[in-house]
Amino acid sequence: MRKLSWLLFLVLFVASFSVSAQKSTIYTHDLKDFNRALSLFNDGQYASAKIIFEKVKSESDNDELKSDCSYYDATCAIRMNQANADMLMERFVSDYPTSAKSNQAFIEVAHYYFDQGNYPQALQWFEKVNESQLSASDRDKFNFQKGYSFFNSKNKKEATTYFNKVVNSQEYGSQAKYYLGFMAYEGDDYKEATKYFDAVSGEEKYKEKLSYYQADMNFKLGNFQKAIELGEKAMAKSNAVEKSELNKIIGESYFNLKKYEQSIPYLAAYKGKKGRWNNTDFYQLGYAYYKQNDFENAISQFNKIVSGKDFVAQNAYYHLGESYLKLDKKQEALNAFKNASEMAFDTSIQEDASLNYAKLSYEIGNSYQSVPGVLLGFTKKYPNNASRSVVEKLLIDSYISSKNYKEALVLLEKNESPENKLAYQKVTFYRGLELYADREYAEALKMFKKSIDGQIDAAMTARATFWKAETEYVLDDYKNALLSFRQFSGSSRASSAPEYKNINYNIAYTYFKLKEYDQAATYFQNQIESVKDDKVRLTDSYLRLGDCQFVTSKYWPAMDAYNKAIDMKGVDGDYAFYQKAICYGFVAKNDKKIEELNSFLQLYPRSNYRDDAMYELANTYVASGKQDLALKTFDRLISEFKNGSYTAKSILRQGLIYYNSDRNADALTKFKKVAAEFPKTPEALEAVSTARLIYVDGGRVAEYATWVRTLDFVAVTDADLDNDTYESALKQFEQNNNKQAISGFMAYTASFPRGIHSLQANFYLAQAYFAEGLQTKSIPNYEYVIGQPRNEFTEQSLARLSQVLLKNNDNAKAIPVLLRLENEADFPQNKVFAQSNLMKCYYDKKDYSNSVIYADKVLNNPKTDDNVKSDAQIIIARSAMQTGDEAKARAGYAKLLTIAKGELAAEALYYDAYFKNKDGKFETSNTAVQKLAKNYSGYRYFGAKGLILMAKNFYGLKDSFQATYILDNVIENFTDFPDVISEAKRELDAIKTEESKTNSSIVK
Secondary structure, three states: OHHHHHHHHHHHHHHHHHHHHHHHHHHHHHHHHHHHHHHHHHOOOHHHHHHHHHHHHHHOOOHHHHHHHHHHHHHHHHHOOOOOHHHHHHHHHHHOOOOOOHHHHHHHHHHHHHHHOOHHHHHHHHOOOOHHHOOHHHHHHHHHHHHHHHHHOOOHHHHHHHHHHOOOOOOOHHHHHHHHHHHHHHOOOHHHHHHHHHHHOOOHHHHHHHHHHHHHHHHHOOOHHHHHHHHHHHHOOOOHHHHHHHHHHHHHHHHHOOOHHHHHHHHHHOOOEOOEEOHHHHHHHHHHHHHOOOHHHHHHHHOOOOOOOOHHHHHHHHHHHHHHHHOOOHHHHHHHHHHHHOOOOOHHHHHHHHHHHHHHHHHHOOOOOOHHHHHHHHHHHOOOOOOHHHHHHHHHHHHHHOOOHHHHHHHHHHOOOHHHHHHHHHHHHHHHHHHHHOOOHHHHHHHHHHHHHHOOOHHHHHHHHHHHHHHHHHOOOHHHHHHHHHHHHHOOOHHHOHHHHHHHHHHHHHHHHOOOHHHHHHHHHHHHHHOOOOHHHHHHHHHHHHHHHHHOOOHHHHHHHHHHHHHOOOOOHHHHHHHHHHHHHHOOOHHHHHHHHHHHHHHOOOOOOHHHHHHHHHHHHHHOOOHHHHHHHHHHHHHHOOOOOOHHHHHHHHHHHHHHOOOHHHHHHHHHHHHHHOOOOHHHHHHHHHHHHHHHHOOOHHHHHHHHOOOOOOOOOOHHHHHHHHHHHHHHHHOOOHHHHHHHHHHHHHHOOOOOOHHHHHHHHHHHHHHOOOHHHHHHHHHHHHHOOOOOOHHHHHHHHHHHHHHOOOHHHHHHHHHHHHHHOOOHHHHHHHHHHHHHHHHHOOOHHHHHHHHHHHHHOOOOOHHHHHHHHHHHHHHHHHOOOHHHHHHHHHHHHHHOOHHHHHHHHHHHHHHHHHOOOHHHHHHHHHHHHHHOOOOHHHHHHHHHHHHHHHHHOOOHHHHHHHHHHHHHHOOOOHHHHHHHHHHHHHHHHHHOOOEOOOOO
């Protein structure tokens, strides 16, 4: 047993020894390779060492050896700056957390990231290092690099702590002092910064940087001359960014020393922060130019200060205004002073800017506010200003010069005082003229009466009296108009008034309307004798003189007047010729009358009086016993004017000629034609009445009764009741008892809807409604009249019905009525009325082609007055704009500008500026906008749109301040016009986006 045990022990021992010997041999071999790799590592042969470390690690079973190999493998990768070095070291720390080399690994990775410039990552590894295990030399490097990593991460507090640990280090002390000084410099602790910078100032590598920092510190400490010297010294050895900053330091130092000329080249050379200047930069260079009287360059800098709201901006805007004034650019100056006056950073600048703003508003007009409002606001805000008395004088005069009479009136009525009475009289007068031009006659009359009540200025009172008369005349109040005209004529100041020249003409027409023809003739003759240079009025005076004499049976003098009108070869020569021909009939010279009427038909083939002349000629042939010529002339009239006002009359007259010539069959044919084609007309009734005589005389009563029963407007019974009912209502109408007339005619039309007088009853009922202001109720009755064949009431009913429909804004129904009026009217004024309103209706429907067609018709009519011509031109221009035909629009607005008044003139002037802007004529466009602001400030919509144009013009002229300032004010002051606000915002956003590329102060 013992032998066996011993033998077994021996076997086991031998086996154990064999395994141990084998393991020892392998380990010794690995250690030998490891040592060889370590030797290579120490000799700096990292690539070779790394290969062996990796081999040993992969082949060894010894954990401690594998740990060391892993560490040195990662270290080699770090020393060789391999991309995965950090990952290898991180893996080492992860795989061998208890290794004695872990702390060194943290250091190695931290240094690796530091060398890579990845300071945040370096900091993470520095934080893991156990500082107590570091050697003295490693500790200095650790403290400096960790401090710098904190410095780079903007953690100045921690950076300062670690830099202070190596401030006395031979290797890192100078760098630490430099960075400590730099942090003190950035923190505006210039004393501390100077201490550290002085400590390293002897070292060559810091000299270039220190000169820059010391220059900046001296500048910030107010040592401007020293800053200039140091800045100049540092300039040569600085990079581009530092040179830019040094230019700013030197330039601003000269600026603060008030050496503006020397400051300019340095301030101009500054490149800004990231290539962009701020408002202060622009202000300083602008002010330096301003102090050198170089106002153009000053403006070019000041006007780049966009959206500034601080002390610098207020100063800049004030001096910008001063610069503009020096160059006589008053609109631009007004905007600049307005901006400066709205800031309270420096109250003295604000007050002076307000004064300049007020004076310029008076001088050139103001689109933002009423000029009186600006001046009044100044006197209230600065009651002790030395220029208060001057401003008060301007205030009184501004009520007139601003031409914004509507707002001026509001201000005056709120501030009634004796010194404002004259201004009030003038403002009410001019406001009255404005309302008159806009055809608001009732309101205009109120203004003229208020002006007369003032009785301060006799000349103004006289003019107001004249325009009161004109307004009363337009409102058909002829009695009061005559009284007012005569009051004007009799006033002591009338002869010096511009209206006096044609006073005889005005009085003459008023008498004419009152049917006092002898008096009218006297005044027309006075006008003819006193005013020879106005050919239009001279011709018209001869015509009306002839009419007055004609009406009063003074035919030979009438013919003399008509001949003189014909000789003038003006408008209405055809009318004069026709009237002269008629006169010959009244002086028993029918042969001459016939001759003149035939001449008329040859000379005036397109005259509106052509049908009148034919009818009169035919009747004159009848009176002269020339029946055949009469019949032919009536046939000619019927042929040329199938739906004319004389058609029914002509056929009836032919029937009467046949009847009187015992040609009863022919007569009956004509009478039946009238009854059939023109029922219910007076001609139809006369035709039936005369036909009855033929039937009765021929013993054909039954045949007559059969025919009459086919006519729905002739009743064989109740005729007396029909007539009595109608005549009762007509009597009330003729006595102007409209309410009773309405009741009577309503009763008639209800009882006799197809009665003998149904045409007349419906017409007079409509007229009574119209006279009582019940225009809408008149519509069915006028429609009844125009629904009948052409009759004596057709034209007037068409005119009145279209007038009512237009007033009710029922353009759809008005258009067909107006078309008929245009085609059927005998009176020229009705034709003009139809065409002008068709023009407007089509425009409202956006039917621009038809609108323009009618506008051209209106313009080509010589009898169209200027107001209607203005309407036509505006329709042409607006339609052209809507259809994109800007060439035609341009021509239309240009013509409108020569004749328009009031709001149309404002619109025309706006488009004058608009097209000049499109042509790139920015300065002349601004001139037009300024005129719009000064002369038409009451029309705020076009004033606002004009300001947007002005902003575009200024931006085209490279004046960003003016452009943005104007647009800001449009957005603030014209909120009642949303389309204008939208346009202004679009323009402002576009400008700010562009300007923000060079000005860091702009907030988009």
